[in-house]
Amino acid sequence: MSVLAIEGLTKSFGGFTAVDDVSLRIEPGELRGLIGSNGAGKSTLLHLIYGKLEADGGTIQFDGSDVSRLPAHVRARKGMGLVFQLTSVFDALTVEENLMLGALPKKPRTRLSVDREDVERIMALLELNDVRYRHASQLSHGRQQWLEIGMVLLTKPTLLLLDEPTSGMTRAESRHTAEMLKQLQATQATDAIVVVEHNIEFIRLVSDRVTVMHRGQVLADGTIDEVQANGEVQASFLGRLN
């Protein structure tokens, strides 16, 4: 069973069709790159997947159930974890409190009970131990991004969605993020990962398979080598980058 199965997804804004009849499947264990030029529709597709936007047509099956009409927080509870493009941590809370917000049970309860071992494990994985009592606002951009990834991982997502995770990162931070994602995939911290990126070098480092979007549609789909060899992709996206 696919982790995510999108069929005929469409979204228009006025007369402009941002996502046009897109179908896509993400399988367990996969780390999928989603690339495309500006305005290709990849961010809109991401917003549709996690529930910020409601599709005009098509369906989104997540882990075997239709989530097309569910609000974002219910999709999150079902195991969809999103890491924003612009770092989205809780500035005035400590690193530890940020991670606890990820780890807390989502159903209403009064007690503040979290799996401490999980928090410690993620903190170690993301090398945040030394700053656990610092406010998130005091971290570098890269470490804030890792903190957000940690927070989302603590929700135990089945599918981890990352929207341009290397945006604003240094080259070293981007490389480190790539290593971390590969490690997450290897340790099966989450069933599948989807990375939306502009940074083709980063995608080359992390993704097994790449989907290229162009003008709201899927232009190509395959391994990075297959996609790079595709003439249409070269003309519409890769050619412009080279």
Added chain:
Amino acid sequence: MVALLVLPIISSDRFLIDRFGRYFLFAIFALSVDLIWGYGGMFTFGHAAFFGGGGYIVGMLTTRSGWVLPVPFWMALVAAVATSALLAVALSYFVFSGKGALRGVEFAVVTLAVAVIAERLANAGGSVSGGQNGILMQSRLGIPGVISLHRGYGFYALTGLLLVATYVGLKWFLQTRSGLIIRGIRENEDRVDLLGYEVPLIKRRTFVLSGALAGMAGALFYVHEGIVSPTAVGVSASTLVLLWVVLGGRGTLLGPIIGAIILPHLTASLSGTLLDTWLVVVGVILVLVIVVFPSGIFGFLSKARDV
């Protein structure tokens, strides 16, 4: 802080003791606002609707006659807290639910409208609300024939205990799951939503808790004052409490208490000596303090201690 709380006890000035009892109720009101604004990021311009509303409920239930009325004060107090909570439930369902859920300025404007409407209703309420004259209270705090808590040390002890209980209760609440989430909401509501939490539910709960606290403080305050009038539920009273919170330190528990004691005390002291200019002097002091200590007096003291 302890000195502020203990000062009246060692003073023999019964008027001062009484005044501090009033400040303690202001402090509970300020804490109720700080809970939703300082900790929850929901800026409210209309919280006096709960504070003054508590006073009106007690006034109406204890002074009007017919059906089961009048009822004893303590019963009216429970009703005031419950009515404030219910008003908060109704308002929070309206503003926090669904796709049109309000945030930021939109929420502030709605609360402002609530205060305006509440003041108009109080003015236009005829014999029910007493119109422009308001309601003259007939109840006294305490247990008739047993103990009077209406003035002096009794009032001071009652309000002091309630303030301590409110402080301890809120400190506990902020350590709970809901407390951590509400602080997260203040920082980044979308992130909290996408971690899987039901943001409107948490906001509603916090708002209801805040409304009930304000209602309780207001009910006791206006019974002690002996009268409740339309300005009690209006914009000016709603703005005043914001000043206490800002002055003391928003997003802290001790800050609003400090603000709710210092500013009214300063106002009361200066109004007795500077008959014509006291309001200007208070305004200048307020502006200076906020410019010099943007995080409030307690915020400044905390930072100074950390340095």
